[in-house]
Amino acid sequence: MRLGRTRAAVAALFTFLSFSAAALDQAAVEKLAADDNDEKIAAIAALVAEGDPQASSILKQAAEGEVEIGGKKVEIVMNNRVRGRIAEALSALKLLSPEKNQRLEAVRALAGGADAGMLPLILKAKESEKEADIKAQLELIAAGMQIKSEDKAMRLSAIRTLGESANPNARGLLTEAASDSDEDIRAEALRSLSGVQSRLVWGEWLGLAFAGVSLGSILLLAALGLAITYGLMGVINMAHGELIMIGAYTTYVVQGFFRNTPLFDWYLLAAVPASFLVAALVGMVLERSVIRWLYGRPLETLLATWGISLMLIQAVRTIFGAQNVQVENPAFMSGGIQALSNVVLPWSRIWIIVFAAGVLIGMWLLLSKTRLGLYIRGVTQNRDMASCVGVPTARIDTWAFGLGSGIAGLAGCALSQLGNVGPDLGQGYIVDSFLVVVFGGVGQLAGTVYAALGLGLANKLLESWSGAVLAKIALLVFIIIFIQRRPQGLFALKGRAVEA
Numbered sequence: 348m349r350l351g352r353t354r355a356a357v358a359a360l361f362t363f364l365s366f367s368a369a370a371l372d373q374a375a376v377e378k379l380a381a382d383d384n385d386e387k388i389a390a391i392a393a394l395v396a397e398g399d400p401q402a403s404s405i406l407k408q409a410a411e412g413e414v415e416i417g418g419k420k421v422e423i424v425m426n427n428r429v430r431g432r433i434a435e436a437l438s439a440l441k442l443l444s445p446e447k448n449q450r451l452e453a454v455r456a457l458a459g460g461a462d463a464g465m466l467p468l469i470l471k472a473k474e475s476e477k478e479a480d481i482k483a484q485l486e487l488i489a490a491g492m493q494i495k496s497e498d499k500a501m502r503l504s505a506i507r508t509l510g511e512s513a514n515p516n517a518r519g520l521l522t523e524a525a526s527d528s529d530e531d532i533r534a535e536a537l538r539s540l541s542g543v544q545s546r547l548v549w550g551e552w553l554g555l556a557f558a559g560v561s562l563g564s565i566l567l568l569a570a571l572g573l574a575i576t577y578g579l580m581g582v583i584n585m586a587h588g589e590l591i592m593i594g595a596y597t598t599y600v601v602q603g604f605f606r607n608t609p610l611f612d613w614y615l616l617a618a619v620p621a622s623f624l625v626a627a628l629v630g631m632v633l634e635r636s637v638i639r640w641l642y643g644r645p646l647e648t649l650l651a652t653w654g655i656s657l658m659l660i661q662a663v664r665t666i667f668g669a670q671n672v673q674v675e676n677p678a679f680m681s682g683g684i685q686a687l688s689n690v691v692l693p694w695s696r697i698w699i700i701v702f703a704a705g706v707l708i709g710m711w712l713l714l715s716k717t718r719l720g721l722y723i724r725g726v727t728q729n730r731d732m733a734s735c736v737g738v739p740t741a742r743i744d745t746w747a748f749g750l751g752s753g754i755a756g757l758a759g760c761a762l763s764q765l766g767n768v769g770p771d772l773g774q775g776y777i778v779d780s781f782l783v784v785v786f787g788g789v790g791q792l793a794g795t796v797y798a799a800l801g802l803g804l805a806n807k808l809l810e811s812w813s814g815a816v817l818a819k820i821a822l823l824v825f826i827i828i829f830i831q832r833r834p835q836g837l838f839a840l841k842g843r844a845v846e847a
Contacts, residue, residue, distance in 0.1 A: 387429050391436050402440060406433050442472035447481070454484045466492050487512055491520050503535055510539025518543050550690045555807050561696040563803025564703035565765075567796060568758035569776040570783035571710060574795045575751030576630075577784055580727070580744065582638055583649045586656040587780060588773025590752045593629055594622035594759025595768040596663060599674050612677040615760075622760040623753040629659075630752020634745050642744075656773075663770045671767035680764060699761045706757055707796065713750070714792070723747050786826050788836030797837055 391406065441453035450472075466489065473485040486508060493505035506524055509517040521543060524536035569591060576584045598618040605614035633655060641648040676695055683693040714720035722743045725733040734740045762772065783802060787794030802822060809818035830836070 387423075388432050391429075391432050402436075406436055406440075440468070442468065442485070447478060450476070450478070450481055454481055454488070483512075487517060491516070494520055494524055499529065499532070502532055506532070506535045506539050510535075510542050512543060515547060518547060554690045555811055556804070557690070557692055557696070559804030559807040560800065561700060561803070562807060563800035564700045565758075565762065566776075566779055566783050566803055567799035568699075568703050568706060568761050569755070570780040570795050570799055571706065571792075572751040572754035572758065573780045573784050574787075574792055575723075575754070576748055577781070580747055580751075581645075582642075582748070583645050583652070584638075584751075585649055585653040585777065586633065586659060587755055588775075588777035589656045589659040590626045590630060590755035590773070591759040591762065591776060592663065592768075592770065592773040593659070594626045594756030595674070595763040595772055596667060596672075596759075597622040597625045597756065598760045598763040599667075599672050599768055602674055612679065615677060618760055619757065622756040624756075626756025626759070627749040627753030630755075631745050631749040633752070634748035638748065639741070639744065660770045667770075669770065671769035673767055674763040676764055695764050699764065702757075702761055706754065710754065711792065719743075719746060719750075723750075782823075782826055785830060786836055788838035791836070791838040794836055794838040 441449045444450055444453070469485055469489050469492070473482060473489060476482040476485060490505040490508040490512075493501050494509065496502055496505070502524075506521065509521055518540065521536050521540040525533055525540055527533050527536065572590065573584070573587050576582050576587065598615075598621075601618040601621050602611075602614050605611045605617070633652075637651050637655065638648060641651060680695045680698055683691040684697070685691055714723060722733070722738050723746075725738055726740050726743050726747075730740055733743075758776075759772070762768075762776075779802075783798045784795055786802065787796070787798030806818055806822055809821055812818075813821070
């Protein structure tokens with residue numbers, strides 16, 4: 348009984364496909380079985396041009412290697428070129444889908460380039476499209492295809508359409524048209540190109556500003572811990588970068604515990620405190636065992652902490668290997684916000700900016716509103732007087748160094764969301780961290796904030812003009828000249844260094 352039903356279903360399916368082929372251009376369907384690949388591609392374009400949803404069934408059959416024509420199965424010889432055209436055609440046919448997500452997917456697939464034979468379907472989809480954002484993208488795709496037409500009037504119309512766009516792809520198409528041999532085409536393309544560029548410039552400035560703030564927030568996270576260990580305590584800690592690295596590897600380990608659980612997207616809730624605690628403990632051990640005996644001897648402290656940094660790097664290589672490890676972003680940090688047509692703000696960067704602001708506020712509250720913060724400020728301003736009134740200065744040194752090290756661990760946790768984690772991760776931030784603290788003013792947290800954001804914005808602005816290497820050199824030269832003119836940095840120098 349079940350076998351009979353199965354045969355009936357198969358027969359009904361074959362009948363449906365036969366009717367589908369009949370409803371479509373029969374000549375185009377037959378050409379799918381042609382020996383010439385150009386004929387097959389022309390047949391695919393003809394089926395797409397009809398815009399009939401039944402074409403999807405025929406093309407899917409063709410992709411599998413056979414299609415039913417006139418009630419008979421005909422084998423089709425495929426190659427990568429034909430398969431690629433079929434994939435494009437199936438994407439294009441989704442433009443007629445009632446589901447918005449499928450239409451968006453089709454538009455994104457066609458935005459990278461579409462066969463000229465798909466133009467009729469794109470125009471048909473554009474006329475019936477109700478969603479403004481999809482319609483605008485279809486207009487741009489159609490204009491990009493029409494601008495290559497041999498019809499001069501069609502090309503001029505396409506150039507005017509592109510001239511009203513704020514999409515960066517339109518600039519590339521118009522730039523190409525601006526070198527055309529036809530004077531009318533060239534003049535219209537230049538006018539349209541000028542309009543597009545004026546609209547895109549605002550997006551480029553917004554993108555630069557966001558990139559600068561993003562870099563500034565990363566520099567701030569990396570330098571906040573150093574602002575305590577160096578700015579407030581006067582310790583030149585060359586192992587600060589390795590404390591950042593320890594925070595990043597702690598995040599990697601915590602991620603491993605959550606990987607095969609339904610709570611994976613929330614592993615950062617555990618990784619943030621874990622990276623702080625592990626880095627803080629390492630910093631406190633470092634202060635108790637080495638740095639405590641070197642206060643007031645900056646050269647010896649520098650050499651000792653540099654040696655410790657090498658030991659920490661080698662320890663991590665021994666435990667985790669020399670290769671970089673990958674820390675995956677949670678779902679809420681994937682993707683971004685399309686602020687303008689040429690500006691996408693990644694969620695990972697946005698959350699790191701928010702995280703840096705939260706760490707800064709937390710640090711300010713701790714230093715200004717808690718007993719520990721009062722003790723740290725008292726020891727910083729007058730160590731002898733603080734000791735006379737009963738403040739345990741040696742213990743406060745340990746807690747303050749642990750606080751600075753823990754914040755470095757938080758910086759490592761944030762950096763793990765932006766790229767791979769490796770043993771040399773911290774080496775790329777130690778110099779920049781010192782520059783931020785010195786430029787902002789040693790012992791001044793407000794100066795650290797202004798310096799981090801200022802250097803981040805200046806770096807991205809210079810990069811857009813001269814490239815990354817020259818931008819770094821220019822900033823370094825500027826800071827050297829600035830410190831020579833104003834050794835105290837942006838703000839007046841305060842702290843233990845004054846008494847020394």
